[in-house]
Amino acid sequence: MARLGYALAAVLGLAAVGGGAAGMLGREWTLAVPWLVPLGGLELALDPLGGFFLALVGAAAVPASIYAIGAAGGAARGVGAYLVFVAAMCAVPLAANVMTFALAWELMSLASYFLVLHERERPESVQAAWAYAVMTHVGLACLLGGMLLLSAWTGSVRFADWRAGAPLLAAGARDLAFALLALGFAGKAGVIPLHIWLPLAHPAAPSHVSALMSGVMIKLGVYGLMRAGVDWLGGGPAWWGTALLLAGVVSAVVGVLYALVEHDLKRLLAFHSIENVGIILMGLGAGMLYRQAGLGGLALLGLVAALYHTANHAAFKGLLFLAAGAVVHATGTRDVERLGGLIKRMPWTAACFLVGAAAISALPPLNGFVSEWLTFVALLQNTQIAAPPLNLVFALGIAGLALTSGLAMACFVKAFGITFLALPRSDAAAGAREAGPAMRAGMALLVAACVALGLGPTVVLPRLAAVAAPLAGAGAPARPALGDWLTVQLSGDFASLSPLAIAAALTLGLAAPLVALRLAGASRRRRLYETWGCGRMLQTARMEYTATAFANPFKRVFDFFYRPAKRLDIEFHPESRLFVERIEYANPTRSIFEDWLYRPVLAGLHAAARSVRPIQSGSANLYLAYILVALIVLLVFA
Amino acid sequence: MTATTNLLAFLGLVVALLFVWRQSWPSRLRLFAAQSAVLALLATAVGVLAARPGLVVLGAGFALVKVWIIPRVLRRIAAGAPVRPGAPGRSSGMALLVAGALVVAAYVVMLPVHAATRLPTQGAIPLAFAMALIGLYVCVTGRDALGHILGFLVFENGVFGLAILATYGLPGIVEAGVFLDVLVIVFIMEVVVVQVRREHASIAEDRLRELRG
Numbered sequence: 056m057a058r059l060g061y062a063l064a065a066v067l068g069l070a071a072v073g074g075g076a077a078g079m080l081g082r083e084w085t086l087a088v089p090w091l092v093p094l095g096g097l098e099l100a101l102d103p104l105g106g107f108f109l110a111l112v113g114a115a116a117v118p119a120s121i122y123a124i125g126a127a128g129g130a131a132r133g134v135g136a137y138l139v140f141v142a143a144m145c146a147v148p149l150a151a152n153v154m155t156f157a158l159a160w161e162l163m164s165l166a167s168y169f170l171v172l173h174e175r176e177r178p179e180s181v182q183a184a185w186a187y188a189v190m191t192h193v194g195l196a197c198l199l200g201g202m203l204l205l206s207a208w209t210g211s212v213r214f215a216d217w218r219a220g221a222p223l224l225a226a227g228a229r230d231l232a233f234a235l236l237a238l239g240f241a242g243k244a245g246v247i248p249l250h251i252w253l254p255l256a257h258p259a260a261p262s263h264v265s266a267l268m269s270g271v272m273i274k275l276g277v278y279g280l281m282r283a284g285v286d287w288l289g290g291g292p293a294w295w296g297t298a299l300l301l302a303g304v305v306s307a308v309v310g311v312l313y314a315l316v317e318h319d320l321k322r323l324l325a326f327h328s329i330e331n332v333g334i335i336l337m338g339l340g341a342g343m344l345y346r347q348a349g350l351g352g353l354a355l356l357g358l359v360a361a362l363y364h365t366a367n368h369a370a371f372k373g374l375l376f377l378a379a380g381a382v383v384h385a386t387g388t389r390d391v392e393r394l395g396g397l398i399k400r401m402p403w404t405a406a407c408f409l410v411g412a413a414a415i416s417a418l419p420p421l422n423g424f425v426s427e428w429l430t431f432v433a434l435l436q437n438t439q440i441a442a443p444p445l446n447l448v449f450a451l452g453i454a455g456l457a458l459t460s461g462l463a464m465a466c467f468v469k470a471f472g473i474t475f476l477a478l479p480r481s482d483a484a485a486g487a488r489e490a491g492p493a494m495r496a497g498m499a500l501l502v503a504a505c506v507a508l509g510l511g512p513t514v515v516l517p518r519l520a521a522v523a524a525p526l527a528g529a530g531a532p533a534r535p536a537l538g539d540w541l542t543v544q545l546s547g548d549f550a551s552l553s554p555l556a557i558a559a560a561l562t563l564g565l566a567a568p569l570v571a572l573r574l575a576g577a578s579r580r581r582r583l584y585e586t587w588g589c590g591r592m593l594q595t596a597r598m599e600y601t602a603t604a605f606a607n608p609f610k611r612v613f614d615f616f617y618r619p620a621k622r623l624d625i626e627f628h629p630e631s632r633l634f635v636e637r638i639e640y641a642n643p644t645r646s647i648f649e650d651w652l653y654r655p656v657l658a659g660l661h662a663a664a665r666s667v668r669p670i671q672s673g674s675a676n677l678y679l680a681y682i683l684v685a686l687i688v689l690l691v692f693a
Numbered sequence: 694m695t696a697t698t699n700l701l702a703f704l705g706l707v708v709a710l711l712f713v714w715r716q717s718w719p720s721r722l723r724l725f726a727a728q729s730a731v732l733a734l735l736a737t738a739v740g741v742l743a744a745r746p747g748l749v750v751l752g753a754g755f756a757l758v759k760v761w762i763i764p765r766v767l768r769r770i771a772a773g774a775p776v777r778p779g780a781p782g783r784s785s786g787m788a789l790l791v792a793g794a795l796v797v798a799a800y801v802v803m804l805p806v807h808a809a810t811r812l813p814t815q816g817a818i819p820l821a822f823a824m825a826l827i828g829l830y831v832c833v834t835g836r837d838a839l840g841h842i843l844g845f846l847v848f849e850n851g852v853f854g855l856a857i858l859a860t861y862g863l864p865g866i867v868e869a870g871v872f873l874d875v876l877v878i879v880f881i882m883e884v885v886v887v888q889v890r891r892e893h894a895s896i897a898e899d900r901l902r903e904l905r906g
Contacts, residue, residue: 675835675841676835679832679833679835679841679844682829682833683826683830683833686829687798687802690802691798691801
């Protein structure tokens with residue numbers, strides 16, 4: 056029965072891919088059921104941008120659902136919520152009025168809340184679900200505030216009417232609406248500092264759900280930012296784009312820094328989602344700034360970079376979460392310090408994880424490289440805007456993106472190396488078994504997507520340009536020149552890229568030494584030796600490099616950010632302090648966002664709650680008197 | 694018709710004032726039954742005079758639920774509770790004064806309604822509203838759980854009278870829903886009171902403070 060549910064979700068995903076692709080190709084479609092719900096009724100509409108995100112949801116749901124058939128086995132818990140989750144995510148980009156959007160958004164949040172609560176016996180899951188519920192509803196409050204204000208000012212709850220009405224509003228009103236909507240959507244996208252739910256909630260959910268939450272749910276926050284910023288409100292002053300660009304830089308750098316010192320495999324991936332949302336926002340922010348400056352072509356490039364990275368991140372992060380899920384499924388632990396040697400026990404999973412890791416590290420010829428290159432090309436052309444403060448923001452973006460790319464690579468060297476290479480560090484890792492065929496099929500689909508998106512930008516880019524063109528403002532070419540079938544050519548001769556040529560060169564470069572050796576007559580005999588052990592007699596897993604050791608240099612360099620607290624606990628022999636019985640060393644980092652932002656806010660809330668506590672006297676008479684007084688006051692002043 | 698409805702609403706209000714005056718629960722229970730009977734008569738009278746047979750049926754149902762079933766349940770709840778909760782010999786003068794003020798407040802609040810309606814029953818509307826307010830007041834000042842329940846029921850009686858007088862009777866489905874709610878509330882309260890008494894050996898108000906979180 057559970058398998059049937061997941062199969063149904065996969066079919067739903069396929070249908071979403073079909074519908075979304077039709078929308079991207081320009082097919083318009085609307086469905087209105089006015090009597091179903093109050094405040095404007097249910098209204099769905101398909102347009103190119105909605106179509107892109109619908110196709111994205113569907114394309115991520117298919118492999119995740121196939122994987123779930125193998126991973127969940129026959130367990131029925133969570134199937135219903137999963138189906139609702141996928142369906143609601145499909146409905147969000149189609150929603151055409153406030154009520155429909157709010158319903159779909161809330162259904163998506165509630166369904167994912169129950170999925171985060173999957174292992175409700177564990178206190179960490181309950182805490183994660185609680186943090187998620189609070190943050191998502193604070194975001195919802197902001198969204199509803201912004202949407203209701205826009206509805207009141209434009210006199211309509213339909214998004215189509217906002218496009219006509221919102222540009223006529225006063226500047227202050229538009230700023231307020233954008234700020235509220237952006238806060239709500241950024242919270243869902245996991246933008247720093249609204250990210251704290253993300254590293255808690257994503258690891259707590261089952262891995263196929265984590266893949267969807269990280270791959271597409273947070274992208275619906277990006278969708279909202281795009282809709283609000285450049286579609287509903289029709290663009291705005293420079294600070295909108297600047298804010299998004301800076302938020303993107305901070306999220307990217309901070310996200311990857313946290314990921315570097317994280318040893319929980321799924322939490323590490325969750326922090327990388329924050330980083331990648333940051334990269335997407337850099338593209339989006341740059342696009343909005345170019346649009347505001349009247350540079351339609353560059354605005355289009357920024358938006359396309361954001362859309363491309365959105366699709367790419369869905370592919371490689373989905374893949375990485377599924378592979379991490381297979382590891383957790385096989386070993387029962389997410390702690391990389393207890394893993395190791397899995398490449399021999401789970402070769403398929405290791406290969407899939409390696410492809411995902413190379414893609415997220417932006418190594419050519421995989422997909423992450425193409426979109427990060429596009430983002431760079433978009434950011435680098437900022438000199439066409441003659442405003443030094445904005446140029447400085449762009450420069451920060453370029454530096455941040457470069458730093459992020461390097462750190463992400465370092466992080467995945469750690470994640471892959473410690474998890475899959477060397478000797479197993481625990482019995483659980485030593486006894487791991489390869490994932491089942493359904494799980495491997497799910498991962499293989501995403502590997503194919505990573506490779507296809509990496510090799511085929513010449514096919515993908517024109518489609519994405521068609522989606523983004525209506526949003527890029529005046530001066531955006533309807534059919535921009537993007538090169539030929541082999542080479543992507545941007546902004547005239549500014550930059551060009553031929554992934555197929557790179558792939559061919561890499562293949563040749565790798566194959567050439569082998570061929571050369573073969574031609575030179577090298578021996579084909581395999582020679583097996585022990586690993587060199589510095590002269591030690593015995594090699595054990597305890598002598599291996601650890602994730603903590605790998606991360607330590609970064610902790611020292613970014614000391615001001617991590618603020619590590621060193622704890623050294625030494626137990627001596629009772630007879631003599633010269634003999635040490637046990638040493639325990641811990642070097643945990645402290646989150647500046649928790650210490651400097653959330654803790655003071657929570658302390659303030661608690662203080663406010665304590666100050667109104669006298670109202671709760673415990674006397675039922677008093678409580679009833681409140682009702683009587685409120686009734687009379689209302690009646691007298693009504 | 695005006696004279697009849699005015700008289701019945703006035704009688705209902707007098708019973709509500711007596712309710713404030715009397716403090717022992719057996720007499721309060723009798724007064725509640727009496728007030729319910731008066732209101733059942735009011736519904737029947739409006740039904741007959743305005744030629745609306747639905748209201749006559751409603752009056753009969755009201756009498757069944759509130760004159761017979763609910764007092765029986767309340768007697769079961771109250772079994773064993775002290776007849777006169779709180780300090781003995783305490784005067785009801787202050788409470789009556791507040792009830793009088795509530796009657797005045799009811800008239801003030803209902804002035805716009807009075808001015809806007811042209812029903813033959815309009816004169817009695819403030820009286821019914823005063824009944825509701827006095828019920829809520831009794832609920833507020835109740836010294837044990839039984840006092841709260843009785844106050845709530847008088848409040849509900851007032852709301853019922855108001856609905857009859859201001860609208861000539863709500864749709865049957867609404868009335869039926871309200872009756873069922875009240876009945877269910879009484880049953881729930883029975884369970885709660887029995888439970889509280891088992892835990893605390895009392896249903897006095899000041900003991901309930903211990904439940905505060």
